[in-house]
Amino acid sequence: MPELPEVETIKNELVPHIVGRRVTGVTLCWEGVVRKPSVEEFRSRLIGKTITGLSRRGKYLIFSLSSGEALIIHLKMTGSLLLKPASAEPDKFDRAIVYLDGETELHFRDPRKFGAMWLVNDVNSVVAKLGPEPLDENFSPQVLLERLAKRKAPVKALLFDQNFIAGIGNMYADETLYDARIHPLRSGASLSQEEVERLHHSIQEVLLAAIGNKGASVDTYFRPGGELGTAHFEFRVAHGLGGKLCQRCGTPIERILVRNRGTYFCPKCQPQN
Numbered sequence: 001m002p003e004l005p006e007v008e009t010i011k012n013e014l015v016p017h018i019v020g021r022r023v024t025g026v027t028l029c030w031e032g033v034v035r036k037p038s039v040e041e042f043r044s045r046l047i048g049k050t051i052t053g054l055s056r057r058g059k060y061l062i063f064s065l066s067s068g069e070a071l072i073i074h075l076k077m078t079g080s081l082l083l084k085p086a087s088a089e090p091d092k093f094d095r096a097i098v099y100l101d102g103e104t105e106l107h108f109r110d111p112r113k114f115g116a117m118w119l120v121n122d123v124n125s126v127v128a129k130l131g132p133e134p135l136d137e138n139f140s141p142q143v144l145l146e147r148l149a150k151r152k153a154p155v156k157a158l159l160f161d162q163n164f165i166a167g168i169g170n171m172y173a174d175e176t177l178y179d180a181r182i183h184p185l186r187s188g189a190s191l192s193q194e195e196v197e198r199l200h201h202s203i204q205e206v207l208l209a210a211i212g213n214k215g216a217s218v219d220t221y222f223r224p225g226g227e228l229g230t231a232h233f234e235f236r237v238a239h240g241l242g243g244k245l246c247q248r249c250g251t252p253i254e255r256i257l258v259r260n261r262g263t264y265f266c267p268k269c270q271p272q273n
């Protein structure tokens, strides 16, 4: 699933190609991709508008429009946004195609169909509940400490809870906890101030490194030009590295389930007590 580094990469690489472009048409290959408003309204309110900006909030992409409205896209499990030249052949997994002036098309490809689009007046009607942005300058160790206090849930589950902190999913939660040497089942409230500071540092380090590598191309993630990211080559535990040896201490990486998510960690570097 695309997480913050993948969505940030997509945003960064789309901006030079789509900001300032006008929407000249929309094809919905699968109408279920539109959550709000009705399909007819979605088309009529989007066509003719110019994209004035593109930003990211958590794992959501927010396209600002000249009408004051916003097109919001969530890629969920398997979505990608691909830039193609005019009249490109649709892929069998394309769910929507947005045609832009300047001979560009934006194809929303999504094999598993969990992805979604909204056209809204108020962005907060979709993203209001999200937790803080982990790379925002206001996200300090103190903010993280306050959010963890009183939380009995496993820290791994808190990290992938979008209302606790936005943008982190299963892969980067595992990488972050390995980097911070914190066991995934430790409760949020049990972390010492020093551990929280380490965790805060690791969250930012891991996400920034992955953005630097243009995201992780596990499963179906592609960058807008169709290229792959390379962040997964630097994974130390995440995404199926169970049984591999810990790079720090040589202990086999273990797999457990945390809230039903496959979770990888080093039992020696990340002790439970």
Ligand SMILES: [Zn+2]
Binding pocket: 246, 247, 248, 249, 250, 251, 266, 267, 268, 269, 270
């Ligand atoms: Zn280890």
